[in-house]
Amino acid sequence: MRIPRIFSGQPLSELRDIELDEAASRHLVKVLRLGSGHPLTLFDGHGGEYSARLTTTGKRARVRIETFLAENRQSPLALSLAIGISRGERFDWVVQKATELGATVLQPLLTERCEVKLSGERLKKKRTHWRRIAISACEQCGRNLLPEIAEPVKLAHYLQNLTQKTAPAAKLVLHHRTRLDLHQWQAEHGKPDSALLLVGPEGGLSQVEIDTALARDFIPLRLGPRVMRTETAPIAALSVLQFQWGDL
CATH class of the missing domain: 2.40.240.20 (Hypothetical PUA domain-like; domain 1)
Structure with a gap:
């Protein structure tokens, strides 16, 4: 039953x-x-x-x-996803699947190539909408702790406010023109208990944005030879991180 x-x-x-x-x-x-x-x-x-x-x-x-x-079914890896807001239902899909994959924080970002404009009442309604999607995903997947859905901010502001004290142990930025071996990273740094994944919107992050992230100690991560859509890339990356360091 x-x-x-x-x-x-x-x-x-x-x-x-x-x-x-x-x-x-x-x-x-x-x-x-x-x-x-x-x-x-x-x-x-x-x-x-x-x-x-x-x-x-x-x-x-x-x-x-x-x-x-007292059962929460949380991953041992605290996963944060910071991602440029995409159009239509793409971002809804990301919220749903990231919740199922155990993301604890979802940070919507306004980036150079972001075409979505949110403010005032529209922004409030969007956050309420995303929270309902996360709740529904928790009902389905068995999670009892809701992910935090932060207020959208500009990427520059977000990076500027990431301090050494608050930043996760592993900070990764998706970048299809580079390569990162997670086994090598783990051999050098050990298995992290927290990770932050930074992903761009449609069209990806600009080179300036990537360089800014790298200057703040983000590590470039490449998901194979194929370029994925903005709604596919974070789900693939979160799955890899949960398999490598979490509970998949």
Whole structure:
């Protein structure tokens, strides 16, 4: 029997009854057609998950929270993805797949070749949209800690504010005209517990942006002989890093 996983924006605790929001209620009752008594798994994004049961169906379903399980399914590698914002649904795809692959921080960037303009109310709506995608991905993949989706900033500002204290152990920038052997890097530096991956938008990062990253101790990483699209490259790179240093 499938046990649906549902995110709740309200704090959760054992042995209490809560009312789900309309979206979650509609999914359980209208889409999945679940009845009273059906088991659920709830999580609030702060760590761990709760077993629960559906007690009342309707526009706002109610559930009974039962026991807590301290399980987060986090990778031992803390992965941050800083990536230029792409057009259309490409960036939505990146948010979804990066969440499934265990990225802990997603930093949208405004770069020289970025064609997306965000500000004010549009920016607020976009961040809300991306957060919903990340929540849905967590519900599907079993993560109980939501990734942080930072406010978009200019790449120069982002690099300038990366300090030695806050920067991950391994800082990598995708660059198809170079080559990096991760085995060699690990032999010299050891296996890192954190990594930052910097990726450009459509058209990639400019040479000036790459040079600026390299000047701040980023290491160029090449993903083979083929040039990948902006929505493919970060997913391939995150998979490689999780395989090499994480839990794949």
